[in-house]
Amino acid sequence: MARRARTPNTALAALMRAGGIGNAQLARKVNVVGAELGVTLHYDKTSVSHWLNGSVPRAEAQPAVAEALSRLLDRPVTSAEAGLSGRPEPVASPDVVAGVMDLGRADMDPSRRAVLGAGLYSAALAVPAFEDVSGRTETASAGRTVRIGMGEVETVTTMTEKIADILDSLGGGHARPMAAAFLVNTVGPYLRAGGTEAAQRAMRAAASDLVYLTGWMAMYEREHGLGQRYYVKALKLAGAAEDHVTYCRTLRGMALQASNLGYGPKALELADSAADAAPAAGPRLVAFLRGQQAHGAAMVKDRRQAFTRLRETEEALSRADGHNDHIGGYDRCAYEFHVSHVLWELGDRGESIKALRRSNRHRPDGERQGRVHATGLLATRLMEMRHVEEACGEWSRFLDDYAGISSARGDEHFATLRSGLRPYATLPLVRELSGRAQEVARLKAA
Structure with missing residues (x-):
């Protein structure tokens, strides 16, 4: 034949x-x-x-x-467009609520989370502009019998804050499954319910905050493709709510994700887009956005822009009131963290370390997950500079927090700790720290 x-x-x-x-x-x-x-x-x-x-x-x-x-x-390309698959690719639902429900339902299913988390981050993803999603939602209105009011909005807001508290104290490994389940079981039905236009818009805004936080957790757990998908859903919900603040915060989160993955030009592009979309933002949000622009500029080695943005960040933060948003807020700790990143990217390692130490001193006691990452980063950078004794001190503080938290980023730092100590295994201080790390590993595995 x-x-x-x-x-x-x-x-x-x-x-x-x-x-x-x-x-x-x-x-x-x-x-x-x-x-x-x-x-x-x-x-x-x-x-x-x-x-x-x-x-x-x-x-x-x-x-x-x-x-x-x-x-x-430098643009999105599908398998079908490239002629690589004879099977039609799944088409995303035009209903943003259905999309959130589908994503949350898959994320809360233990049998599907591994596959879902393996989704690929796309550096060429097209991000919807605010004017393209503003006021738009395609949920069906016929046949709804449940009505919502501001009480239900407050329920979503309060639960989002509680999940953020659990994230800070126990890590994303514990908090994200709760967020996904709440999205599916409570928030989804609320988004499809009847109510006044004001109540429905407020519900979309509250939901976008929760979806943004869930994407942040997925990013923090190194599931970058999944985090990106949550972020895009948050952008669309924020647009449907005409909520500039969450839209801009989400874009800034996407900029941070790009910077974490080493995409400097993309990180700067997203940070600039976030800033451009918030022309009338309050000083704390301006600081939040300018700090990310500074980091992106440093990644592309634009020293002048990076330091200009840092000055703008500090000036805006000095004008902010005493209230810091529970979700995606910005404070002196975050500012010094940005300063540290800028200085490290531009080659001033010593001053970068000083800024990171200042950031840690300003960190609230309850932010254990953030402290795990910041301390692990500080120890890693000290080890790169061959400041072994100082690094061991920071690694010891890292282990204090890491032992009681479920965090993929913490796991990554822990692996760096163990591999980084091997060349110095003969030093008494290193032997002591290695023994403690072995005990933590044993407890984690139990």
Whole structure:
């Protein structure tokens, strides 16, 4: 029986031609993206030649190919657009509430969380502008019997604050499942309920805060693709509520996520977009946004802009009142943390360490998760500078908090601690700290 000839992939060829992308270049990028996704790939230029001739990458590799093309072309590219899949891709529901419900339902299901969390972060994601989502929601109004008022809005606001408290004290590993369940079981029905226009708009604003916080937790747990999806839902809900504050805070969260992943230009772009969308913001939110702009500018080595933004951050913070938002607030601790990042990116390591220490001194006692990250970062940077004794002191303080928290970012710092101590294993101080780390690891595994 004659073998059917493959049909050349003209769609992929056109994309590569438009971007001037070579076969080897695409293969390398696909392998890098695959590693981020948790898939080990070993493609080379010959593999890409096969794709161009009509063969199809295996299913688990197709998202990596699409994302690699997106990054190389600097715009979103789907597997279908690249001619890589004969199966139609799922289309997102036009109903923002249904989208939030679907995401939360999957996130609260233990059997699906591993798959959901493996979703890939997209540096080329198109972010909806505020004017494109403002006042828009497509929930059906027919047949609703439940009505909401400001009491239900207060319930969502209070629960969001409680979840934030649990996040700070016990970590995202405990707090996020609660947030997902609350989204599905309570917030979703509230969003579909009847009520006055004022009550419905206030509910969308409260829900967007919770969705933003859930995305923040997913990001903190290093599930970046999932965090990005929550963030986009939060943007759309904030737009439907005409809530500029949460829209801008969410964009700033997306900027932080991009900076954590090393995408300097994207981090600055998102931070600038957040600032541009909030022309009439209060001084605390201005400080919040300018600080992130400073970090993004430092990542692209724009020293002048970075320090200008830091001055604007400090000036705005000095004008802020005594009230700091429970969700996504900004204070002296956060400011010094931004100063530390800017100085580190621009090569002033000694002053960066001083700023990070100042940040830790200003951190509220109850923010254990934030302290775990900040102390772990401080210890890591001290170790990079070969200040071993100071680093061990910070690692010891890190272990004080880490032992009682569930945090993937804390786990990452703990792994850095153990690997970073090995070259100094003969030092008595290091031996003592290593023994304590082993005991913490044993308790965590129990």
